[in-house]
Amino acid sequence: MTEDKMQVLTSAFINILDSLEVSDSDISEIVGVDTTTINDYRSSARMVDPKSDEGKKIIAFISTVKGIYSLVGRNSAHAKDWLYKTNSHFKDTPPIAAMKSQEGLTAVGEYISKMNQR
Numbered sequence: 312m313t314e315d316k317m318q319v320l321t322s323a324f325i326n327i328l329d330s331l332e333v334s335d336s337d338i339s340e341i342v343g344v345d346t347t348t349i350n351d352y353r354s355s356a357r358m359v360d361p362k363s364d365e366g367k368k369i370i371a372f373i374s375t376v377k378g379i380y381s382l383v384g385r386n387s388a389h390a391k392d393w394l395y396k397t398n399s400h401f402k403d404t405p406p407i408a409a410m411k412s413q414e415g416l417t418a419v420g421e422y423i424s425k426m427n428q429r
Contacts, residue, residue: 317358324369325353327376330387331394333407340411342368371416378423 328338335346342365351357360366383389394407400422401409409415
């Protein structure tokens with residue numbers, strides 16, 4: 312992937328974090344990096360490498376969030392509510408908490424995909 316495409320991916324990732332007010336500690340647990348790495352992405356000192364493990368998780372996170380936006384009519388406030396409210400499908404935990412494991416990130420993504428197919 313070219314550096315320009317990596318910058319676009321990094322910018323999309325940071326824009327999602329900002330629009331949904333995802334904390335650096337939450338996203339660092341989801342993608343498996345420390346908060347310093349998230350700050351490096353924010354400052355453009357580092358770009359997301361889609362071939363790395365964290366890059367693959369970031370892409371899965373972005374894809375899941377795109378599905379959430381589709382589900383809630385592209386409304387950031389509704390997307391944030393969906394992400395942070397408890398959900399019986401995820402054992403009465405918020406999806407953001409469920410996403411902190413690889414299995415949870417996959418499960419939330421699959422659930423969103425199914426909900427959007429209805």
